[in-house]
Amino acid sequence: MRFGFIAHPTSPPLKRYVKMLDLVQRSSHDFQSGYSRDLWSRSNLVPFMNFDRVVSANGSEAKGEVRYLPLTAEEMLKDPSGSLRRVIEGAEIYASEGVDIVGLGGFTSIVGRRGADVAAASPVPVTSGNSLTAYAGYRALCQILDWMELRPNDHRVAIVGYPGSIALVIARLLLEEGLELDLVHRPGASAEDMLEHLPERWHNRVRLSGDIGDFYSEDRLFIAATSAGGIIDPSRLLPGSIVIDVALPRDVSEHDAATRDDILIVDGGCVTASDKVRMGGESLNLSIKQQLNACLAETMILALEQRAEIYSIGRTLETEKVLAIGEIAQRHGFAPDPLASYGRRIEPAHVASLRRYHCNGHRLNGGAPTPSPSAGDLRSREHHDTALRFRRHINPYLADFLQMLHCDRVFEKAKGAVLTDTEGRDYLDFVAGYGCLNLGHNPPAITGALQDFLSGDNPNFVQYVSFPKQTSLLAERLSARVGGGLERVFFSNSGTEAVEAALKLARAASPHDRIVHVQNSYHGKTLGALSVTGREKHQRFFRPLVPGVEAVPFDDLDAIENALRGGDVAALILEPILGEGGVLVPSDGYLKSARTLCDRYGAFLILDEIQTGMGRTGRFLASEWEEVQADILCLSKSLSGGLMPIGATLTRADIWDRAYGTSDRFLAHSSTFGGGNMAATAALATLDAFEDGAIIANALDVGESLRTRLREVAVNFPFIGEIRGKGMMLAVAFESDFSGAVAAGAHEFATRLPGDWHMTWKFLPDQIRQNLLDAMRHFEGTLGEMFCMRFVTKLAQDHAILTFLTANSSTVIRLQPPLILTHEQAGRFATAFEETCRDMSTFLN
Known part of the structure; x- marks a missing residue:
C-alpha cells in the first residue's frame, strides 16, 4: 500500500531548510x-523524503x-481557509498519483475542524496521526513515572490544551489509570462546558482553569498539547518539573537549558523504529x-496494515x-x-535524579512507604546520582x-x-591515574602509614x-x-606546580630569562608550565x-645547540621520554649530549x-639510563603512592642560594599546602616501598616482556604503526x-547524482x-582518532581493560599500568590486544 504525508515546517529556520x-x-x-518552465514554477507541496520500501x-x-x-503554523492561522484549500489540493494530488491513504502532519491536521473538512473532501482516506501521537505522549509519562518509581495516584498531572483532541484523549487515559488531573483550557471558557467532555464519574478528580499559572506552584508533571505553542514558561516551573511537550510548535517557550x-522537557508525540525496521535505501x-x-x-x-481508512479525525479520539x-x-x-529532549536521548539516570523533588521523605505525597530498594538498585541509583552531579557541577x-565513548x-x-x-x-587498570599509581590502588604500606599518622594526632x-x-x-x-x-x-601539590617552581627557580638564579623546551612536550597547564608545553591545542585559549620561551624539535641536538649558543638561556x-607527546623515546645519548x-653554554638543565x-x-x-644529573629535577604523581597530592622540585644548594639565599628572597616562592606532614608521610612510605628494588625490577621485566609480545602481534596488523616505550611506560x-x-x-x-x-x-x-577543503582534512584526521578511540572502547567493553589516549596525540594509546603488574595480567592484556x-x-x- 502507498501512503502520502503532508508535513509543515514548525519554525522559520525549518521552513528555510525546506526551501x-x-x-x-x-x-x-x-x-x-536542462531548464524547463514547469520545473521552476510554483508548487503547492515540496517533495521532502521518499520511503521507497518500508519493511516493518x-x-x-x-x-x-x-x-x-511550506507554511508555518503562524502563517496557516493567518489564512486558515486558504491553508485548508492547499491541504485538500495536496490530498487530491496524492490521490491522482495512486496513494491509498494520506497523513496530515501537525498543523495541517488542525485546519478544517481538526481534519474533518479534509476528510470530507479528500478522494482517499486521511488520518491526522493524533491517535499514535496521544499514545506516545501517554506512554512517555508512564515511562517517566516508572523511572522515578512514582505511584501514579500520588501525583497530579497538569494537561495543557484541553479539550483538544490529543489532550482530551490523554486525559481520559490517565483518568482511567486513577490519576487526578489539572486541566488547562482556553481562557474565558466555561468550566461547566469543559466538564461536558468527560463522564460525570470523573468530575471530582479534575480541576480546571484557563490560566496555567494556577498550577505552576503545585504541579511538577505536565503534558502539553495545544495548537498555539509557547504556552508554558519554563522559568516558573518548580524544580523537578517534567513536561511532556507533544505540541508542534512547542508549548514550552524557548529557554536556555543551562x-x-x-527541569526536563520531553519531546512528546514521537516514536522510534527498531533495528528490525527497514526504511528503504539505507546506507551505513x-x-x-x-x-x-x-x-x-x-x-x-x-x-x-493495509488499512486505507479514516482513523484519527475530529476532536474526540477513542x-x-x-x-x-x-x-x-x-x-x-x-x-x-x-x-x-530537544532531540537528545534522555538517560534514565537523569530522570531518576529528579525523583527527590517529587518525594516527601520515604512517602510520596503522604502515600504508603515505597518498597526498600535492593542492593543492585542502590548501586545503580548511586551511579546515576554521581553521573548527574558530575554533569551538573563539574564538567x-x-x-x-x-x-x-562508553567511559x-x-x-x-x-x-x-x-x-x-x-x-x-x-x-x-592500564591507565593508573596517568602515572600516579605506580604502586597500584590503595597500596597497604601507604594506606597504613597514613592511618597511623591520622590516629596519632600528628600536626599537618x-x-x-x-x-x-x-x-624535613x-x-x-x-x-x-x-x-x-x-x-x-x-614541596608543592602537583606536577605542574613542581614545573612552575623549577621555571621560577631557574630565572631567579640566572642572569637570563629565556627558557627552551621541546615541541610536543607536556609539562602542565598552569600558565608557566603551559608556556613550555609544546602543543598549540592546550595553549591557544x-x-x-x-x-x-622558545621551542625546538624533539630529539634534535643541533636545534638545542642553536637555541643555547647565544649564552642567554636560563634553562632547557x-x-x-615524551609522555603525553605519544611516549616518544629519544635517541641513545640524547640526554647526555x-x-x-647546557654546561657549555651556561644554561640549567631541568x-x-x-x-x-x-x-x-x-x-x-629515567635519566639514570644515561647517568645524567639535572640541575633542577621535578617529581610528582607517584611520589605519594597516588594517595596524596604532592610535587617536589629538587636542586643544588648553590642554585637555590643564588635564587633565594637572601633575607628578601627566602620566601619569594611558597605554597600554602605544599610541604604538609601527611603528604610527606605518604611519600616516605612510598620511598620505603622502592627501597629493595623489587618493584623497579618488576617494571622492567614485565614491561619489556609485554612490549615484545605486543610487537609480535602488531606485525600482523598494518594499522598498528609502532609499539614503543621503555619499562612499563x-x-x-x-x-x-x-x-x-x-x-x-x-x-x-557528485558523479553519481543526476547532472x-x-x-x-x-x-x-x-x-x-578553501574552508571545505580544510574541513575535509580535519575530519579525515578525526576519523583516525575515532578509530583509535574505538579500540580503547573495545578493550574496556569486551575485555574489561582500561586504557586511554595520550594528551598530545589522539592516535596513541598509553599503557602505564601499576608497576606491580604481574606476568599473568600482562598476558591477559596481550591476548585482549590481539583479539x-x-x-x-x-x-x-
Whole structure:
C-alpha cells in the first residue's frame, strides 16, 4: 500500500531548510535534464523524503512519500481557509498519483475542524496521526513515572490544551489509570462546558482553569498539547518539573537549558523504529528512524496494515483506538522509546535524579512507604546520582564525552591493578591515574602509614610556623635517593606546580630569562608550565603566555645547540621520554649530549621526571639510563603512592642560594599546602616501598616482556604503526589512514547524482572552497582518532581493560599500568590486544 504525508515546517529556520532542499532538488533536475518552465514554477507541496520500501519488524511492506506544505503554523492561522484549500489540493494530488491513504502532519491536521473538512473532501482516506501521537505522549509519562518509581495516584498531572483532541484523549487515559488531573483550557471558557467532555464519574478528580499559572506552584508533571505553542514558561516551573511537550510548535517557550537544569522537557508525540525496521535505501546504518513524529508513523503503520481508512479525525479520539494503534505500532517495530529532549536521548539516570523533588521523605505525597530498594538498585541509583552531579557541577562536556565513548562508569572499589565499578565488574587498570599509581590502588604500606599518622594526632600544616618533622625527613630521603648534589627541595601539590617552581627557580638564579623546551612536550597547564608545553591545542585559549620561551624539535641536538649558543638561556627543560607527546623515546645519548650543551653554554638543565620517574621505566629516574644529573629535577604523581597530592622540585644548594639565599628572597616562592606532614608521610612510605628494588625490577621485566609480545602481534596488523616505550611506560601508535577519504566520497557523490554537480564545486567562492577543503582534512584526521578511540572502547567493553589516549596525540594509546603488574595480567592484556586487533581488522589500511 502507498501512503502520502503532508508535513509543515514548525519554525522559520525549518521552513528555510525546506526551501534549501527545494532549491537543491530543482537544481539537480536542471543539471540532469536542462531548464524547463514547469520545473521552476510554483508548487503547492515540496517533495521532502521518499520511503521507497518500508519493511516493518513483522515483514509487512509499504511505500510512500513525505511532502511539505511550506507554511508555518503562524502563517496557516493567518489564512486558515486558504491553508485548508492547499491541504485538500495536496490530498487530491496524492490521490491522482495512486496513494491509498494520506497523513496530515501537525498543523495541517488542525485546519478544517481538526481534519474533518479534509476528510470530507479528500478522494482517499486521511488520518491526522493524533491517535499514535496521544499514545506516545501517554506512554512517555508512564515511562517517566516508572523511572522515578512514582505511584501514579500520588501525583497530579497538569494537561495543557484541553479539550483538544490529543489532550482530551490523554486525559481520559490517565483518568482511567486513577490519576487526578489539572486541566488547562482556553481562557474565558466555561468550566461547566469543559466538564461536558468527560463522564460525570470523573468530575471530582479534575480541576480546571484557563490560566496555567494556577498550577505552576503545585504541579511538577505536565503534558502539553495545544495548537498555539509557547504556552508554558519554563522559568516558573518548580524544580523537578517534567513536561511532556507533544505540541508542534512547542508549548514550552524557548529557554536556555543551562539556566534550568533542574527541569526536563520531553519531546512528546514521537516514536522510534527498531533495528528490525527497514526504511528503504539505507546506507551505513543511516536512515530516518529515530524520533519520528507519531503522526507520520501512524500513517505509515496504517499502510503497513493495509488499512486505507479514516482513523484519527475530529476532536474526540477513542481511547480504545489510541491503545490499539499503539499496540499495532509495537508489533511493527515502532515504540515511543527511547525518550528525547530537544532531540537528545534522555538517560534514565537523569530522570531518576529528579525523583527527590517529587518525594516527601520515604512517602510520596503522604502515600504508603515505597518498597526498600535492593542492593543492585542502590548501586545503580548511586551511579546515576554521581553521573548527574558530575554533569551538573563539574564538567557537562566531559560528561558527554565519557558517555559517548562508553567511559561513563563509576568505580566504587580499587585494589592493586584492579578497579571495580558499581555493577560489580572488575577492570584491569592500564591507565593508573596517568602515572600516579605506580604502586597500584590503595597500596597497604601507604594506606597504613597514613592511618597511623591520622590516629596519632600528628600536626599537618605547620610548615611556616615550625620545622615540619616528616617533611624535613622526606627532603633528606629524596636528596639521598636522587643524588647528584640535589640537596634542596621545594614541596608543592602537583606536577605542574613542581614545573612552575623549577621555571621560577631557574630565572631567579640566572642572569637570563629565556627558557627552551621541546615541541610536543607536556609539562602542565598552569600558565608557566603551559608556556613550555609544546602543543598549540592546550595553549591557544590562554595567550599571551609567559614571554621569552622558545621551542625546538624533539630529539634534535643541533636545534638545542642553536637555541643555547647565544649564552642567554636560563634553562632547557626536557622530559627523558615524551609522555603525553605519544611516549616518544629519544635517541641513545640524547640526554647526555643535552647535559653537555647546557654546561657549555651556561644554561640549567631541568628534567621533568613527573611521569618517567618513580621506577616507571625500569630505573628510579629515567635519566639514570644515561647517568645524567639535572640541575633542577621535578617529581610528582607517584611520589605519594597516588594517595596524596604532592610535587617536589629538587636542586643544588648553590642554585637555590643564588635564587633565594637572601633575607628578601627566602620566601619569594611558597605554597600554602605544599610541604604538609601527611603528604610527606605518604611519600616516605612510598620511598620505603622502592627501597629493595623489587618493584623497579618488576617494571622492567614485565614491561619489556609485554612490549615484545605486543610487537609480535602488531606485525600482523598494518594499522598498528609502532609499539614503543621503555619499562612499563609503553604506547601503541596507530596508523589508520583516512587521507583523501572525504574528497573521494564527495567526488563519487557528485558523479553519481543526476547532472553535473562538479560544476557547482567549480564555481563556489574561493573562500568557501578553501574552508571545505580544510574541513575535509580535519575530519579525515578525526576519523583516525575515532578509530583509535574505538579500540580503547573495545578493550574496556569486551575485555574489561582500561586504557586511554595520550594528551598530545589522539592516535596513541598509553599503557602505564601499576608497576606491580604481574606476568599473568600482562598476558591477559596481550591476548585482549590481539583479539581487538583482529576484530578491528576489516580494513588493513
